[in-house]
Amino acid sequence: MGEFDGRAALVTGGAMGIGGGIVEAFAAAGAAVSVADVDAAAAAALVERLTAEGRRAIAVAGDVSSAADAQRMVQETAAALGGLDVLVNNAGIQPTASYMTAEAMDEATWDRIIDVNLKGQFLMAKYAIPQLRARGGGVIINVASVQGLQSQPLVPAYAASKGGSLSLTRNLALDYAAENIRVLAINPGTIDTPLARGAARAFGDEDELLQTWGAAHPLGRVGMPADIGAVAVFLASGGASFMTGEWVNVDGGYMALGAWAVGTQAD
Ligand SMILES: NC(=O)c1ccc[n+]([C@@H]2O[C@H](COP(=O)([O-])OP(=O)(O)OC[C@H]3O[C@@H](n4cnc5c(N)ncnc54)[C@H](O)[C@@H]3O)[C@@H](O)[C@H]2O)c1
Numbered sequence: 001m002g003e004f005d006g007r008a009a010l011v012t013g014g015a016m017g018i019g020g021g022i023v024e025a026f027a028a029a030g031a032a033v034s035v036a037d038v039d040a041a042a043a044a045a046l047v048e049r050l051t052a053e054g055r056r057a058i059a060v061a062g063d064v065s066s067a068a069d070a071q072r073m074v075q076e077t078a079a080a081l082g083g084l085d086v087l088v089n090n091a092g093i094q095p096t097a098s099y100m101t102a103e104a105m106d107e108a109t110w111d112r113i114i115d116v117n118l119k120g121q122f123l124m125a126k127y128a129i130p131q132l133r134a135r136g137g138g139v140i141i142n143v144a145s146v147q148g149l150q151s152q153p154l155v156p157a158y159a160a161s162k163g164g165s166l167s168l169t170r171n172l173a174l175d176y177a178a179e180n181i182r183v184l185a186i187n188p189g190t191i192d193t194p195l196a197r198g199a200a201r202a203f204g205d206e207d208e209l210l211q212t213w214g215a216a217h218p219l220g221r222v223g224m225p226a227d228i229g230a231v232a233v234f235l236a237s238g239g240a241s242f243m244t245g246e247w248v249n250v251d252g253g254y255m256a257l258g259a260w261a262v263g264t265q266a267d
Pocket residue numbers: 012013014015016017018019036037038039042062063064065090091092093094116120143144145146187188189190191192193194195196
């Protein structure tokens with residue numbers, strides 16, 4: 001018996017990348033998993049594979065930035081899996097065409113990034129909380145970013161969305177602590193996903209850039225989706241029962257390294 005046997009977890013953006021790693025980790029821990037994604041075909045393919053491995057998984061299709069979709073994805077999940085214990089707000093976008101100054105950014109680009117990355121987390125939480133309450137408590141995990149703590153140039157909307165995600169995490173944690181609903185955030189460093197590879201392709205040689213980005217992390221590599229999945233499962237587990245309103249950097253030491261110290265590490 002796994003700790004999550006009989007429990008249900010919904011992972012937004014669960015079809016691939018970090019979300020895919022989180023889905024796999026919860027499924028391996030015994031949870032029934034709902035793969036919630038705009039890419040219905042990719043979600044269905046992952047669910048088919050998990051089901052073939054004897055896991056319990058369903059796919060629900062929708063856009064987290066739409067209130068109607070968010071509500072329906074939660075309802076379909078609770079109906080199919082008999083309730084909901086864990087929500088992982090992972091879906092997020094960082095379009096390569098959006099790297100620009102605030103002056104250059106058009107309103108629609110700003111709105112789309114904030115809508116998916118921040119409003120989507122609010123909407124999914126809004127509709128999931130009654131389901132968590134019905135179970136006597138639960139866990140919400142928001143995937144933010146190290147970019148919620150420190151910024152890089154040319155990402156005004158993305159940086160703001162991730163800082164907002166960390167603030168939303170603290171607020172929800174306070175508002176629902178009395179109902180045994182814990183709310184936590186994970187700040188990934190660079191993780192090898194379709195999103196990161198797309199960014200690498202836009203700016204140079206894909207493998208070379210991932211190698212370079214990995215070398216900038218004190219642990220000397222980029223992370224893998226499974227690295228985030230393992231931490232998400234821990235945060236949702238009884239072992240983390242006294243944690244709420246907090247973030248965890250899963251970044252190979254990136255946030256520990258001062259900008260002034262880059263290049264001074266002993267090899
Ligand atoms: N990859 C990294 O280096 C990195 C670093 C820090 C934070 N993050 C964050 O981690 C999360 C996942 O990133 P990733 O790299 O795995 O991305 P990805 O693009 O590789 O995968 C994202 C998944 O989310 C889905 N998705 C996108 N928009 C959606 C929407 N509106 N509604 C529902 N599903 C949607 C996509 O179809 C896809 O399956 C994002 O929030 C991202 O900001 C990623």
